[in-house]
Amino acid sequence: xxxxxxxxxxxxxxxxxxxxxxxxxxxxxxxxxxxxxxxxxxxxxxxxxxxxxxxxxxxxxxxxxxxxxxxxxxxxxxxxxxxxxxxxxxxxxxxxxxxxxxxxxxxxxxxxxxxxxxxxxxxxxxxxxxxxxxxxxxxxxxxxxxxxxxxxxxxxxxxxxxxxxxxxxxxxxxxxxxxxxxxxxxxxxxxxxxxxxxxxxxxxxxxxxxxxxxxxxxxxxxxxxxxxxxxxxxxxxxxxxxxxxxxxxxxxxxxxxxxxxxxxxxxxxxxxxxxxxxxxxxxxxxxxxxxxxxxxxxxxxxxxxxxxxxxxxxxxxxxxxxxxxxxxxxxxxxxxxxxxxxxxxxxxxxxxxxxxxxxxxxxxxxxxxxxxxxxxxx
Numbered sequence: 001x002x003x004x005x006x007x008x009x010x011x012x013x014x015x016x017x018x019x020x021x022x023x024x025x026x027x028x029x030x031x032x033x034x035x036x037x038x039x040x041x042x043x044x045x046x047x048x049x050x051x052x053x054x055x056x057x058x059x060x061x062x063x064x065x066x067x068x069x070x071x072x073x074x075x076x077x078x079x080x081x082x083x084x085x086x087x088x089x090x091x092x093x094x095x096x097x098x099x100x101x102x103x104x105x106x107x108x109x110x111x112x113x114x115x116x117x118x119x120x121x122x123x124x125x126x127x128x129x130x131x132x133x134x135x136x137x138x139x140x141x142x143x144x145x146x147x148x149x150x151x152x153x154x155x156x157x158x159x160x161x162x163x164x165x166x167x168x169x170x171x172x173x174x175x176x177x178x179x180x181x182x183x184x185x186x187x188x189x190x191x192x193x194x195x196x197x198x199x200x201x202x203x204x205x206x207x208x209x210x211x212x213x214x215x216x217x218x219x220x221x222x223x224x225x226x227x228x229x230x231x232x233x234x235x236x237x238x239x240x241x242x243x244x245x246x247x248x249x250x251x252x253x254x255x256x257x258x259x260x261x262x263x264x265x266x267x268x269x270x271x272x273x274x275x276x277x278x279x280x281x282x283x284x285x286x287x288x289x290x291x292x293x294x295x296x297x298x299x300x301x302x303x304x305x306x307x308x309x310x311x312x313x314x315x316x317x318x319x320x321x322x323x324x325x326x327x328x329x330x331x332x333x334x335x336x337x338x339x340x341x342x343x344x345x346x347x348x349x350x351x352x353x354x355x356x357x358x359x360x361x362x363x364x365x366x367x368x369x370x371x372x373x374x375x376x377x378x
Contacts, residue, residue, distance in 0.1 A: 003051065003153040005044040006128075011078075012040030014140070028135035029063070029145025039080045041134040046153060048125035049235065050366040054114040054155035056084070056131065059107035060099055061149075063142045065135065067100030073121065080136040082146065086118065088126045094118070099135070099146055107149055114155075157372065160239075162363035164219070166200075167208040175210075175219050186220045203359035204241050204300040211357045212255075219343050235367035237306040239376050244271065244356035245298045255356060256343045265331040269305065271296055271356075276321075278305050278314055282328040289314040291321045300359075302377035308367035318377035320370075 010017065016027035028040040048054060062082075070081035074092040079085075084097040096117040102108060118124070131153070137144035163179040173190050177183045190198050198217040203209030212218065242255065256269035265282040276291040289312055295301055304315035311325040343358065362376070 001155065001157070003046055003048070003054075003155055005046055005153075007045040008042065009045075010040075010042045012135075013038055014040045014135075014145070015042055017042070026133060026148040026151065027141070027145065028133070028148075029141040030137065030139055033139055033143070035138050037080070037136060037138045039078065039134065039136050041078075041132055043130055043132045044151075044153075046129050046131070047127045048129040048155065049127045050157050050364075050368065051125055051155040052115065052158050054125070054153065056096075056112040056114055056151075056153055057110065058151040059109050059149040060102055060146065061104060061107045062099065062102035062146045063104050063144060065100075065102075065137050065144045065146055067098075068136045069098070069100065070095050070134075079134070081134055082136060083134060084112070085132045085134065086114070086123075087130045087132070088118070088123045090128065090130055093132065094121050094123070099133075102146070107147075157369075158364070158366055160362040160364050162361075164361040165207065166203065166210045166359045166361070188218045188220060190217070201357055203357070204302075207241075207359050209241065209243070209357040209359035211355050213355050221343075234365060235306075235308050237304060237364040237366065237368045238269075238361070239302070239304045239364070239368070239373070240361035241300050241359040242276070242303050242356065243298065243300045243358075244296050253356060255358065265328070269303075276301070276303060276314070276316060278312070280312065280329065282331055285326075285328065287312075287324055287326065289322045289324055291316045304368070304373050304376070306367050306373075315373050315377075318374040 008017070012028070014028060014030045017025075026042050028042070030038050030040070065082060068081050070079045070083060070085065070093075073094045076091055076093065079093065081095070082099045083095050084099065085093040085095045087093045096114070097110060097112055133148060135146040141147075160179050161181060162177055162183055164175050164185065165178050166175065168174070168176050173187050175185045175187045177185065187198070198213060199211050201209050201211050238256070244253070252270050252272045254268060254270040256267075265280075267281070268279045270277050270279065274293045274296050276295050278289045280287045280289070289305075291314060295316060302315075302317050306313045306315070307329060310327050310330045311323060312329050313323045314321045343361065
């Protein structure tokens with residue numbers, strides 16, 4: 001998919017962004033013939049935090065531009081050079097393509113594999129990843145100057161690192177993962193008895209779901225997966241379909257749990273009093289995110305729990321329910337080693353008469369976009 005810049009900044013007297021026929025086009029050339037050197041640069045800012053297979057494509061032409069190389073990578077500040085550089089933090093810059101030896105009679109096409117380019121410098125994509133085009137010389141076109149045409153950034157949003165479609169028979173003790181990593185999970189107490197044990201039922205949109213009886217049916221996650229997904233400082237998202245009847249009184253039903261000692265960060269997903277909750281704890285502090293009432297009526301609901309920086313959000317059926325922010329939310333909720341770490345785990349055995357079903361569970365090691373959330377809920 002094409003990725004549009006969230007911000008375009010330019011500096012220098014000879015930057016022309018007036019022509020945008022296809023993609024972004026840029027003309028960089030001194031406006032006057034005074035033989036004084038000038039630096040012309042355009043910086044494009046992109047949110048690439050969830051992307052992979054990113055390619056920067058453009059066409060370039062130059063007019064007798066004398067070559068000027070940048071300082072050695074990484075360099076900082078407003079360096080004078082002819083080329084393309086990238087930065088993950090806006091401070092350290094790395095040249096990924098020189099523009100010092102172009103032919104002037106026609107446009108030349110470039111296709112830069114940014115994944116490979118940034119890997120050699122140990123960089124990763126950020127929410128404010130920057131690409132800078134720079135030209136440095138002392139005369140206007142057609143004596144000097146660099147023209148860029150059809151600048152496009154293309155990439156793919158990273159898929160989930162775990163995708164449990166719940167389409168295998170509940171009598172199988174392994175729940176299959178359809179993600180590329182194939183992290184099959186252990187399913188506890190799959191008996192196939194529709195009265196007391198987990199069993200398969202029709203899910204939303206023609207899928208298959210698993211019903212949990214609320215006592216000991218659960219899918220156990222290993223600590224490696226959770227650390228990779230929700231370690232300290234990592235954005236993450238959990239998305240799944242959920243269905244149950246309204247809870248009687250104050251009865252609490254836990255559908256996701258990773259709880260450690262109270263002094264460590266932890267998170268629990270549960271339903272109670274006709275609402276869907278997420279409880280987040282750190283040290284002596286606690287915070288609840290919860291949906292509107294009336295969510296537990298035997299209908300399928302799509303639930304998304306997302307952490308982005310220090311902000312948590314809860315979404316139901318593609319609609320934002322609640323947003324809360326706190327510096328401690330950026331901590332690793334699953335950093336400890338205290339069990340349990342599972343979905344489908346009951347709070348107490350008296351909940352055994354209140355089963356629930358889950359389908360199409362997806363875990364991401366990034367904060368999925370609002371548009372992705374809406375699409376998953378359809």
